[in-house]
Amino acid sequence: MAERVLTTRELNRALLARQLLLERARLTIPKALERIGGIQAQYAPSMYIGLWSRLAGFQRDALTRALERRSVIQATLMRSTIHLVSRADYWPLTAAVRASRTAWWERVHKTADPKEMRAAAEELRRFLAAGPRRSKEIEAHLGRERALGVYAYVDLVRVPPSGTWEQRRADLYGLAEDWVGSDDAVPDTGLELLIRRYLAGFGPAYRTDVADFAGVPIGQVRPVLERMTLRRFRDEQGKELLDLPRAPLPGAETPTPPRFLPVWDATLLVHARRTQILPEEYRPRVFNTKTPHSVNTFLIDGQVAGTWRFENGKVKLDAFDGVLRKARRDLDDEAKRLAAFHS
Numbered sequence: 001m002a003e004r005v006l007t008t009r010e011l012n013r014a015l016l017a018r019q020l021l022l023e024r025a026r027l028t029i030p031k032a033l034e035r036i037g038g039i040q041a042q043y044a045p046s047m048y049i050g051l052w053s054r055l056a057g058f059q060r061d062a063l064t065r066a067l068e069r070r071s072v073i074q075a076t077l078m079r080s081t082i083h084l085v086s087r088a089d090y091w092p093l094t095a096a097v098r099a100s101r102t103a104w105w106e107r108v109h110k111t112a113d114p115k116e117m118r119a120a121a122e123e124l125r126r127f128l129a130a131g132p133r134r135s136k137e138i139e140a141h142l143g144r145e146r147a148l149g150v151y152a153y154v155d156l157v158r159v160p161p162s163g164t165w166e167q168r169r170a171d172l173y174g175l176a177e178d179w180v181g182s183d184d185a186v187p188d189t190g191l192e193l194l195i196r197r198y199l200a201g202f203g204p205a206y207r208t209d210v211a212d213f214a215g216v217p218i219g220q221v222r223p224v225l226e227r228m229t230l231r232r233f234r235d236e237q238g239k240e241l242l243d244l245p246r247a248p249l250p251g252a253e254t255p256t257p258p259r260f261l262p263v264w265d266a267t268l269l270v271h272a273r274r275t276q277i278l279p280e281e282y283r284p285r286v287f288n289t290k291t292p293h294s295v296n297t298f299l300i301d302g303q304v305a306g307t308w309r310f311e312n313g314k315v316k317l318d319a320f321d322g323v324l325r326k327a328r329r330d331l332d333d334e335a336k337r338l339a340a341f342h343s
Contacts, residue, residue, distance in 0.1 A: 005234045006204060006241060008276050009252040012302045015275040017248045018201050019267055020054035021259050021299070027055060029066045030086035037201030037213075037266070038085040038093075041074055042293065044168040046262035047084045049296075052341050053259050060165050060341070067160040073180060074158040074170065076151060078194070079215035080104055082158070082170065089197070091183050094155055094176070096190035100216045105152035112149055120146040121153035125175060132159040132174035155183070191216065192224050196244065202272055204233050204243035212271040235274060256302040258331040260315075260338050263294050268304065278304045282320055298334075300327050308335070315339045 006014075016022045019036050032055055033039060041047040052058045066072045073090040077083040080101050085093060106114055120142055127133065127141050139147040155176035163170030177183060191214070198213050199205060207225060211218040225242060233241040261267065268278045268286060278286060278297075282304055286294050297304045298317065306319035315335040323331065 003232050003234045003240075005236060006249070007236055007252055008274070009302075010249065011204065011235070011241075012275045012277060013250040013252060013254045013256070014204065014248065015202060015267060015272060015277060016256055016302050017250050017254075018203070021267075022250065022254065022256060024054060024056040024058075026057075029055070029063060030071050030088065033072060033084060033086045034089055034197065035200060037197045038077070038083040038089070040264040040266050041082045041084045041163070041170075042264055043262070044163050044170060045165055046264045047074075048165050049260065049262040049338075049341075050265060052338070053261065064160065064164045064166065067164060070179060073176075074163050075156065075176065076101070078213060080152075082163075087180060089193070090157075090176070090180050091185040092190035092193045093197075094190070095183070095185035095187045096194040097215055098155070099187065100214075100220075102152045104215065105149055109149060117146070117149050117153050120150045124150050124154055128156075128173070128175045128178070131178075132172050135171040135173065138173065188224065191220065192228065195221065195224060195228070199230075199242065199244045200247060202267075203247060204231070204241035204249075205271070206239060206241060206274065209271040209274070210242070213266075213269075241274075256299070258327065258334045259299045260308060260334060261297045261299065261304075263296055265294070265297070268294055268297065276303060285320065298331065300331065308338075310339065310342050313339060313343065315342075 020032065025032060027035065029051065032051065036054065039047045039050045048060055048063055051063060067074065071087050072084055073087055074082060074084050075090065077085065077093050078097055124138065124142060142150060156173045157176050157179045158170040159172045159174040159179060161167045162172035194214050195210055198210050207222065208218060211221045214221065229245060231243040231245055233243065235241055286297060286304065296308045298306055298308050300323060305323060306317055309316050315338050317335060
């Protein structure tokens with residue numbers, strides 16, 4: 001039987017549905033994070049705004065409480081970047097990416113001595129045994145050069161109140177085994193969970209997209225994909241797309257509400273390029289040498305249509321092209337709700 005061909009617009013609607021951007025969901029924060037594959041969180045408010053756009057009735061203090069109660073964890077994970085994930089997902093995802101995280105650091109820092117860095121990691125473990133420490137304390141203890149690379153060799157979490165809406169600098173670190181609990185995850189099993197989380201949140205996808213999102217070599221991803229039970233589709237160019245059984249595939253003409261995305265939102269990164277949620281003509285206006293972290297954006301009809309900023313108590317909009325009158329009314333209403341969320 002010929003494999004079904006999915007249009008770009010169908011892939012766009014699939015992404016929006018799975019990222020909870022077609023309709024706000026009524027889920028707990030940990031369950032929402034598991035559904036969407038976590039949230040990238042280099043800038044603390046991004047995870048709050050990202051969840052506000054995805055969850056019905058979301059309040060800022062709910063996420064801060066979840067961090068304090070340790071039901072969600074903020075740590076360096078996929079692609080060696082900071083992510084917010086559920087507590088249940090933390091150790092499996094860490095096991096999946098740990099070796100790649102260390103290998104990436106050693107490739108980039110060829111003059112560093114891995115043996116010396118592993119010794120620094122053990123020294124840091126002893127230093128943190130009494131509890132979390134600020135990054136400046138860690139640097140003073142280990143020395144600047146060793147402190148910069150030690151995070152690739154030891155599993156650490158960002159501990160609240162740092163890395164929250166109220167205290168945005170995420171500079172308080174603790175040992176993951178102290179904050180989360182003991183590590184009993186297996187790398188191969190963890191990688192399969194990571195793949196499932198990615199396809200559930202971003203699929204259908206190319207094999208290379210899975211690897212790009214995880215920050216894991218395709219050679220490690222491929223055998224795990226081969227043993228999984230997956231659906232197979234084709235895109236309009238005939239390239240194979242992989243997906244989980246029974247994952248949602250809304251129709252191409254499914255209506256989409258306006259949505260606001262924060263900086264670092266993973267839907268805009270290259271691993272989701274096939275969905276055209278960020279039209280290629282606008283990519284240089286969102287990612288460039290001045291804004292490698294992207295900018296705040298808003299969606300109209302499932303695609304980035306402009307940028308936004310919060311200023312003087314209001315959300316100010318900068319549309320890339322003309323916005324239809326009806327869409328503008330809905331967008332302005334959503335902007336007022338976002339301004340109220342900021343206040």
